[in-house]
Amino acid sequence: MIYCIGRNYAKHAQELGNVAPTDRPVVFFKPPAAATPDSTVTRLPRFSNEVHYEGELALKLGPSLQVEFITIANDLTARDIQREAQNSKSPWGLAKGFKQSCGLGPWVKADGLDLGALEIRLLLNGELKQRGFTKDLLFPVPRLLNYLKENFPLEPGDIVLTGTPEGVGMVRPGDEIQAEIVGVTKATWRFE
Numbered sequence: 001m002i003y004c005i006g007r008n009y010a011k012h013a014q015e016l017g018n019v020a021p022t023d024r025p026v027v028f029f030k031p032p033a034a035a036t037p038d039s040t041v042t043r044l045p046r047f048s049n050e051v052h053y054e055g056e057l058a059l060k061l062g063p064s065l066q067v068e069f070i071t072i073a074n075d076l077t078a079r080d081i082q083r084e085a086q087n088s089k090s091p092w093g094l095a096k097g098f099k100q101s102c103g104l105g106p107w108v109k110a111d112g113l114d115l116g117a118l119e120i121r122l123l124l125n126g127e128l129k130q131r132g133f134t135k136d137l138l139f140p141v142p143r144l145l146n147y148l149k150e151n152f153p154l155e156p157g158d159i160v161l162t163g164t165p166e167g168v169g170m171v172r173p174g175d176e177i178q179a180e181i182v183g184v185t186k187a188t189w190r191f192e
Contacts, residue, residue: 132165
């Protein structure tokens with residue numbers, strides 16, 4: 001399963017006109033088959049006219065549900081469809097779980113990394129669009145994992161997307177995204 005955390009950076013919640021959560025994280029899901037590896041050409045869905053990129057830290061859980069690997073993720077969102085769902089108080093399934101909606105870079109062992117001191121960067125066609133730091137997560141990784149373990153049937157191999165910093169925006173056919181956890185791992189996706 002791919003567990004996703006929404007509104008985990010206060011400035012990102014603000015840029016979309018949302019209230020940042022304080023008591024518990026916003027959790028939604030993507031199907032595992034939505035994962036798109038690094039260097040894959042991603043087809044944007046035809047049902048949306050406003051697909052947004054969202055660079056973020058991704059965690060892969062090990063045998064004891066600890067963070068075993070990390071990578072950079074691109075949590076694609078059909079923002080127009082999400083907005084419709086929010087307005088009608090409907091689930092976000094189509095807006096977040098469509099085909100190829102979860103870009104994942106190369107996995108790197110988490111041993112020795114301080115998950116609260118990582119920098120995330122995302123460039124669209126060579127222009128820096130997102131820059132964030134995991135120290136600014138409203139629900140830091142340990143607190144987030146405790147919440148998920150208490151409330152969801154986590155399994156080894158599950159993936160957790162930890163939320164995106166501000167700076168999200170549209171991606172169009174012909175665009176290229178380069179994203180990275182600075183000094184740790186990088187990924188590139190092209191869109192058609």
